[in-house]
Amino acid sequence: MEEQVILVDTNDQQIGLMEKIEAHEKALLHRAFSVFIFNKKGELMLQQRAASKYHSPLLWTNTCCSHQREGESNIEAGKRRLQEEMGFTTELKEVFSFMYKAPFDNGLTEHEFDHVMVGNYEEAPQLNKNEAENYKWMTLEAVKADIKNKPEIYTEWFKIIFDKSYEKLADA
Numbered sequence: 001m002e003e004q005v006i007l008v009d010t011n012d013q014q015i016g017l018m019e020k021i022e023a024h025e026k027a028l029l030h031r032a033f034s035v036f037i038f039n040k041k042g043e044l045m046l047q048q049r050a051a052s053k054y055h056s057p058l059l060w061t062n063t064c065c066s067h068q069r070e071g072e073s074n075i076e077a078g079k080r081r082l083q084e085e086m087g088f089t090t091e092l093k094e095v096f097s098f099m100y101k102a103p104f105d106n107g108l109t110e111h112e113f114d115h116v117m118v119g120n121y122e123e124a125p126q127l128n129k130n131e132a133e134n135y136k137w138m139t140l141e142a143v144k145a146d147i148k149n150k151p152e153i154y155t156e157w158f159k160i161i162f163d164k165s166y167e168k169l170a171d172a
Contacts, residue, residue, distance in 0.1 A: 005030040005067045010099065012113045017070060021054075027101065027109035030067065034161060035078045035092065036118045036169060037063040043137035044169075045121065047086065049155070050133050055104050058133060061155040065114075074115040082119075086135070087126025092119040096168050102156035110157055116165065140170055 005023045007016040008031050023030050037045040045063045049056055064085040068077040078092045094117045103109045125135055138146070147154055147162060162169070 003067070004070070005032075006070060008113050010113075012097070014070075020067065021108075024108040024110065027103070027111045029099065029111045029113060031115070032065065032067050032110075032112035033074055033078050033081075033115040033117060034065040034157070035063045035082055036116065037082070037086075037090065037121045038118065039120065039122050039137060041137075041139075043139050044143060045086075045125070046136050046138055046143070047132045048134040048136075050129060050131050052130060055106055055108055056155045059155045060136075060153055061158040062161065064132075065157070068115075074117065078115075078117045078119075085128055085131040087128060088121060088123065090119040090121045092117040096165060098161075098164060100157065100160045100164075102160060104156070112157070114157070114161070116161065116168075118169070140166065 002019045004017045005020050006014050007018055007028055009015055046060050047063055048058060048060050051057050064081050066081040068074060074094055075092050079089045083089045094115055097115045099113050101109060101111045144166060147159055151159060
């Protein structure tokens with residue numbers, strides 16, 4: 001069965017369901033989430049996307065992100081995907097949400113109402129190699145500097161979240 005996304009209006013009210021690729025081809029607004037995991041030192045766990053991903057392969061991004069399933073809460077979705085991609089789960093809290101639109105070279109567009117969640121974890125993840133190639137811990141200041149110096153190695157949505165919400169993440 002093809003994965004579906006939840007189409008939403010600008011108030012995040014569900015208006016339908018659509019197959020994920022079709023929604024990205026048509027650039028339709030849909031619900032999504034982004035998880036940011038920090039350790040006790042305040043470092044962010046970054047994920048390098050798997051080489052097999054249909055867009056943004058091998059680029060660095062936040063700990064995990066995906067789309068909620070119908071009937072699934074944002075927190076449930078975040079925990080599910082954290083386990084699927086990174087091989088662990090932890091408590092999450094939603095800290096803010098925002099909308100963004102990011103076109104890709106392959107003709108697809110991310111147009112998302114993104115719910116940003118944070119959590120804490122200290123161990124090494126058990127990466128699902130179909131999802132994540134690698135991981136690393138970085139301070140927010142180091143990430144900010146690296147994005148400025150090497151923006152091409154980061155996903156578009158991560159750069160947007162980071163640019164718009166650096167302070168919110170730092171306070172989370």
